Amino acid sequence: MSDERALLSVRGITVNFAGVKAADDVTLSINRGDFTAIIGANGSGKTTFLNICTGYVKPQAGAVYLEGREITALPPRNIARQGIARSFQIPQLFTDQTVRENLMLSIAAREGVFQGFTPLDRPEYRAEADELIALVGLQSVADTLTGTLPEGLRKLADVTLALALKPRLLLLDEPTSGVSALERFDIMNTLMNALRERETTALFVEHDMEVVRRYADRVLVWDTGSVIADGLPDTVFADERVIKSVLGAV
Amino acid sequence: MRPATLYLLLAGGVLAMAALPILLPWKQFVMTVAMAKGFAALGVALLLRAGMISIGHALFLALGAYAAAFMSRGAGITDLGLLILGSVAISTVCGALVGAYMVRYRAIFFAMLNLAVSMVVFSLLAKLYRVTGGTDGMRVPVPTIFGMEYDKSQFDAILYYVALVLIVAVGFLVHRYLKSPLGHALAAVHSNEVRLEYLGVSAWRVLLVAYTVSAALAGLGGVLTAVAVGHVLPEYAYWTESGHLVLTAVLGGIGGVAGPFLGSIFLEFVHSFAVGYADDAWNMINGIALLLVIFFLPQGLYGLIARRRAAKSVMERDEDK
Incomplete structure (x- = not known):
């Protein structure tokens, strides 16, 4: 792993569920200190990506590295001990x-x-x-x-x-789903403060574009198992493919 | 109920038990056996905390009992302390070995596998006549205590208090275990095993410790039963005995260490009452007692004295509103 800033890297990850591509040769890195959002339509592979990172889903091809050390398909408890923690869509x-x-x-x-x-x-x-x-x-x-x-x-x-x-890396699966619109930003503010205070890198799956726009340093857009856009929120939201695949569907 | 009041009640219970041989001497023997079975029921209760029902824990009761019989007959060990230590050590090792396989399974599979293994051992104990005495079982001579020989009635009186002291000492240790991180992790296996794994904790290891401890407790119950009765039988490993242990644990309550002992002693009293007044209906009375507890005391008899956390917390929340 050449990139010094990378905390988590995945290389060529592929997962198929009975012919449905949940991850199609995905390669990307998550940098230290970033608050990265993952967006995409339902079934585009967002949660599967979290499940691969935590060892719950074993990829058919590719590898996952935490600070250069391979952690691919280790059991979730071992990955948790290496410093990746997660929250769940359903608590x-x-x-x-x-x-x-x-x-x-x-x-x-x-x-x-x-x-x-x-x-x-x-x-x-x-x-x-x-x-x-x-x-x-x-x-x-x-x-x-x-x-x-x-x-x-x-x-x-x-x-x-x-x-x-x-954790060194915190994965959040829809931290604001099921929370009222009023509480949403309160929770996110609280969370962001906690994460900054502890210098925790975080990756979060989110459906609320306003939350993404306000809090994310970087956005990864998923569509049928691939990352179709990757960048700052404003840049990504201006991308036509993103508008068509994600925002149009919202 | 405040902890101080609870401790006072428990201390009162222990004192009452200590006075029992003086007040009701004819109850001494059955109460020794009830206390012994209480240890095995406590073992079953530990696993129940993790949501795992073993219908085979009589296996370890029988192992403890037969270990004592073999040691005193075959190896010539007669000291009560050594018999207890040896039997508990043997059932602990067996518990760890059997448990390593068992705790990979959950729910009905766990229950049935325990049942299966215990019934295999039951059959072996009954069939290997030359080794185990078959269905006749084995006699266990009256043990010595620190080299002193006693006749049966003296020994029984001492054994009663040995059992009582062990309840307090072992009960305290198990209580500390349940309050430790490992004990909380055990309860967490029941409420959310997935989350536990994502916190980096191996449910298998947590359960293996609990299974081994439960086997040790059942083995302790076994050796105490063996020396109290003076005879061991294959029936100790029979599935009805395992079922009785589960029933005792549920009846007494798994919320605290005292529960299974409470259940065991209560059942013994119900038993002697039922035998006195309705000899043939003992099992029916047993069943009715269990139904009453399930319907009216879901936390078992122990729930009568321990505070009800769920109810309390809801009340507190309502007060906050």
Whole structure:
């Protein structure tokens, strides 16, 4: 990998699902510190790309590198330990535990859960969890079981769970879907501040073009398994192919 | 309920159990066996926390019991402490080996594989007459304690308190395990295994630890049963025994370490009552007791004394509004 700035690189990745091209010989790099948006119509391969990066989907061809080290098709838990965390389109939480317990478990997972009889609820984990809770503004529900939270807060908790791993690369699958239009920018502002504070590189799949325009440093446009445009939001949104394939369909 | 009140109640329960041989001496023997089975039920309860039902854990109960029989008959080990340590060690190793394969499976597959393996062992214990004594089983002589020999009734009295002390000591350790990151990860396997893997945690390893611990607990229950009864039988590994352990765990509640012991002791009391008044209907009364608990106490008997977290959190949220 020649590019020094590249945190994540994929080379010639190909994935077919029963003849449908989810990734067609894709080669690209994600640079350190960038906040990159992935847009595209439904079924264009956005989530599959995240699934390849996290090891959930094994590509039929090609390779994935994190800082030059190959991580292709490692199990998700190994990739998570190497520093790639993800959030989910449908929040994936430990529903019978509180927000704070969820976060403390994530912190413990980062430090390794095999650590004898020391309780999970210990001062340093609690302090770190509370810091995260304050960072994303979940203070009022810190002791609520995550299974009983409304959708928007579950989404935020889901992202915070990934943040607690202190990842080098954070993959966000539609962080604002299912969130009301009013809350959308609040959540994004909070998230952006948290990411900047922690100098985390992030990649996010998004359907809301206004969110993309406001927050992304770079936009990757997907269409039937290929990246058809790649650049600054304003440049990409002016591209006719993008207008036809993505924006026209919105 | 506040933790302090809960601890007071638990301490009261232990004191009541300590006084039982004096107040109800004829109950001492059945209560020793109930406490022994409580350990095995606690093992089953650990796996239930991860949402995994084993209908084969009597296997490890039988392993612990037969290990004690073989050690005292074949190897000439008579000391109670050594018998307990040896039997637990054997069932722990077997648990780790069997578990490495079992915990790759979930739900009905996990339940059925455990059932299958335990029934294979049951058959072996029953068929290998020359080694295991077949369906006659094996006699377990009264163990010595630190080199001292006791007659059966003295030994039984001591064993009762050994079991009680072990409940407190082992219960405390298991409680700490459940509160540790590994214990929380165990519950997380149940609520969201996918997320756990994406946090970088191997569910397989988390479950293997739990399975091994559960086998050790069942083995401890086995050796205590063996020395209390003084005889081991292949039926210890039979599937109804495994089913009984699941029933005990569910009835007692899996929310806390005390639950399975509570369930085991409660069932023993129901049993003696049922036998006294309706000898033939024991299983029916058993079933009705379980139905009542499932309908009215979804968190088991332990749910009666422990705070109900789900209900509480919803109430708190409503207060916030």
